[in-house]
């Protein structure tokens with residue numbers, strides 16, 4: 255196995271940048287694992303710390319929900335330029351352009367000629383980094399296009415879908431000297447400090463997972479149903495990065511130890527069919543469409559030095575989010591959000607609510623997925639952040655279309 259360089263990451267809250275204009279030096283102090291800081295090459299970071307006035311030029315590919323969050327952060331940072339934006343959806347592409355202009359920066363060049371137009375952006379633009387927040391399928395191709403054109407790249411999770419893509423990223427890094435990295439706050443300094451100070455003794459077992467009820471998002475009428483399509487076509491742990499990156503330093507993986515065994519299995523799949531039947535009726539194709547992704551997946555990993563890692567993946571059932579358990583010879587660190595013995599979805603009881611925080615009164619008729627998203631402030635939040643006046647092709651509000659075959 256090839257050695258992966260040690261991460262140097264500080265704990266920093268990227269969200270704090272949302273409402274404050276950052277000074278260039280503050281920007282450089284952000285976590286090296288956080289998106290914007292990752293986007294800066296060592297050369298430009300050094301120049302910035304030396305007080306250079308050279309701007310940091312970022313190109314965005316994918317400015318939907320998460321990409322617009324990252325763009326919003328970038329626009330709050332002094333010294334960052336956004337010369338280019340790419341998206342296949344004209345509505346969000348023009349929204350991004352408007353945000354950039356409203357921030358007082360020149361209008362970005364827009365790349366919206368189709369699913370591979372990111373290649374043109376990578377070839378034509380002179381950038382410090384490409385920031386990718388598209389749906390999963392094009393992630394590796396965008397990273398590779400960026401590196402091959404001499405630009406570092408930052409990607410939302412997951413960076414790759416196949417082992418072949420992983421090797422191609424590694425080999426392209428080796429041949430170009432450019433890097434592709436995940437763009438999120440990955441290392442948890444609390445866990446790392448507790449473990450590295452020996453408080454828990456020697457680590458025996460860790461447990462974590464991506465446990466996040468995403469049924470609303472999978473059926474969100476305002477976006478491409480790409481997440482849903484992955485559940486139709488694939489089975490396994492499709493989202494291992496969040497919890498694993500937080501725990502790699504705790505388990506010394508790639509720093510003296512390494513994973514060498516893995517077994518993964520999934521439960522049956524019932525939740526998405528039930529959801530479609532409830533909201534779109536028994537005749538909607540998703541009510542009966544076979545879903546390959548089991549509602550719960552568990553992957554057990556073991557390191558060469560005998561540490562176990564239980565990695566959970568569940569985006570379909572009602573549950574509170576997030577569990578971390580780090581078991582050592584002297585004690586255990588245990589953290590669970592919504593730490594209650596029983597967590598029930600009200601929808602399962604009365605049909606009037608979905609998951610935690612639905613906000614619909616008892617006894618009210620079951621709202622549409624769009625209504626639930628509004629009740630939770632998600633659609634309202636997105637619109638309120640940058641009001642009205644989008645470009646052509648306003649987002650669809652219809653139920654998600656019937657399954658198409660390939661995940662996005």
Ligand SMILES: NC(=O)c1ccc[n+]([C@@H]2O[C@H](COP(=O)([O-])OP(=O)(O)OC[C@H]3O[C@@H](n4cnc5c(N)ncnc54)[C@H](O)[C@@H]3O)[C@@H](O)[C@H]2O)c1
Pocket residue numbers: 315316317318319320321340341342343346368369370371372387388389390392410411412438477478662
């Ligand atoms: N780190 C986190 O906490 C976090 C949170 C949410 C989402 N994410 C990740 O962010 C990514 C985006 O998720 P999202 O919720 O914003 O999805 P989204 O569907 O809202 O946005 C994806 C955008 O990518 C665009 N797109 C798709 N294919 C493209 C292509 N070939 N070229 C250009 N644009 C393309 C779409 O039009 C859309 O605007 C995913 O990888 C997701 O897993 C991470």
